[in-house]
Amino acid sequence: MHVLGTAFAFVLTIGLFASCGGATYNSVKRMQKMEEGVSNPTTVEELTEAIKKYDARALDLVTTQEQVGIWYKILGTRYLDREMYGEAMECFQRAIETFPNNANLYYYLAISAGYTAHTALDFSANGGADAKLKQQRYLRLAEEAYQRALTINPKYYRAMYGIGVLYVFELGESEKAIPYVEEFLRNQTKDTNGMFLLAHAYCDVGELEKALELYDRIITLNSNPDLTEDAKRNKQVVLNSLHGVQ
Template identity: 50%
Template sequence: MKRKLCSIIGGTFLAIALCSCGVSNKSIIRQQKIEEGVSNPTTVEELKYAIEKYQKRVADTQLAQSQIGIWYKILGTRYLDTKMYGEALKCFQEALKYYPDNQNLYYYVGVCAGYMSHTALDFGGTGSTEQRYNYLKLAESAYLRAITIEERYVRALYGLGVLYVFELEEPQKAIPYLEKALTIDTKNLDAMFVLARAYYSNYEFDKAADMYDKIIATTKSAKTKATAEENKKTVLDAAYQN
């Protein structure tokens, strides 16, 4: 048997507030036209003037929206730093509404969801693990989305490796992602340890032993080297028994 290895408060928010109070979009648009002085442009000059005015308004709105997204991201990282993963996850979800193609935000979602899976306890005593599983699948989809956007994103590749090996117990799925991460960051000791564990869990003992040898040759830490040597011995013992 195997053994264990060792704030903007302005036009945007005002518009939201007005809408929530029952003011129609037509009323807001009419008010905007009055403010800009371009209620009913007809001549070429009036039309050009109206376009210029509204282009500026659109640019201002885009700038405001962009800043809101950035602030949500910053707030999320602040929560993450203090290990408030639930609040951080909410912030990154909001930030994605403004930056839907930002690989870093998806990575952070993956991290938060992974941690939140550990808090998904069965308080009702029903025996259900559905909530925990849902968080883990959210983490998986977030990491996968991140590497779809940036295929050489090592942190997301590593995140997938950890998720598959230690949480979802699907080490075979982890191997290609960790191998790719190590072609990009060749001296990433954390990724080496997880990949060695994935090989071991997948009964690829020779590859696991070779990976521990690589760790031993790469690290300058006596403690890390000792851990790799101990783990290699466990792998060789397992290989002998099989």
């Protein structure tokens, strides 16, 4: 997709400063900030403009690329805040080109791709096939991004929970979610959301006794009255299923 338009059509070159002679990089940066007003951009518009100017004019290519990567990360989070998920996804993909071992970037990419999957539309009007194909591509991208985040940081608990949600509620592959969410709860021992998620996965694969144990844990914790009531209702549904009650 080309939603970012010409704002991100980079021309990475240092030839523009070939005539600077002995000028230092810091002096060029200071002159650039004074001349172009690129100092500490914060808004979407400022970040977009900064990327264009800094990327096209900087003297030190490596330092420039790092700065642009940082701005892409910031811009991506701004787009996430605005619920502009496709744009956010592209920004995080570009940031990863600069920082390929940053687990946070893969996590944010996974979040963005997951949300983007829900906005996939069938513009060809061919019965929804295109939309479903797009949705699956985005969901698999989210899966891959979560896995990459966990490869880089095996104790990235948010990614464990995120991929669990993806498998249970988006991809319908609860058996794949179980090891991730089990590991999540071994460390986040009082996280009731994780318990609900794992209980759901257990029910999906027929491990009803394990699901009951988790609902009992939630009820015992009683951290939130509404969640406790939800756990009681879910427990009763599981008990009815075990005893063959319709």
